[in-house]
Amino acid sequence: MRRYYSPSGIEMRPEDFERTPISLFVADGTSLNEVPGRIGGPGEFIFSNVPNGTYYVKVGMDYVVTRDRDVDLSINLMGRPDVRLQDRSFVYADISLNHLEPWQYSPFPTPPEAPGPSLEIMSEEVPFFAILAVSDALAEGQTSWNESGRSIGNADTVPVFERERGDRIWVH
Structure with a gap:
């Protein structure tokens, strides 16, 4: 083994x-x-x-x-073995996303447990994933999304992102 x-x-x-x-x-x-x-x-x-x-x-x-x-x-x-975790399951963030692909509405139904078409963020360097917005919050053709003081939660705890260690967030 x-x-x-x-x-x-x-x-x-x-x-x-x-x-x-x-x-x-x-x-x-x-x-x-x-x-x-x-x-x-x-x-x-x-x-x-x-x-x-x-x-x-x-x-x-x-x-x-x-x-x-x-x-x-x-x-x-996912994540480095030495990632530091905060003692909370959410943080407040100011989000400014620009130059996105134009948002396209999807008419296909999704089961209740699935978020459906959504704007998500994730990291490969630290264990983090969050849904920022679902299709109802985005307009057809929208290429940017901004929100101040947004509460972003994770399943357990929120990791500490360290730029100098190469931590990144992907938008999907």
Whole structure:
């Protein structure tokens, strides 16, 4: 098993299996038997004598069911591993977007959980995504959008953007 943490594809760090336990279980009738394993190289955990067939891998609180003999459990996460987070889930911002592609209204219905056509911002360097406006707030052909004191929220916390570290925001 290999597991690496990759923030935005910038750097690969091996998982510390002493902090994140990993277990492998094999079905035996109606019960599961744990197969002992050991830490291999960086980000690698080795289980020997695993019988052919389906087995269950537990990493932290997650399970993977597989028959594969070599499993890569790497994950890609947005953001640098050293991003500082604020103790709040929203910030106030002055927004001035100019020279946008002309806004086009979409008549297609969207489910209630989807925002539909919208103006969104996101960052690859820090874990951040927010919806600025939905189609009702934008006029057909509009190429700029300005708002002062806009409350912008994130799912958990708002990261600290650091220009000198190359942090950017993309508009979509």
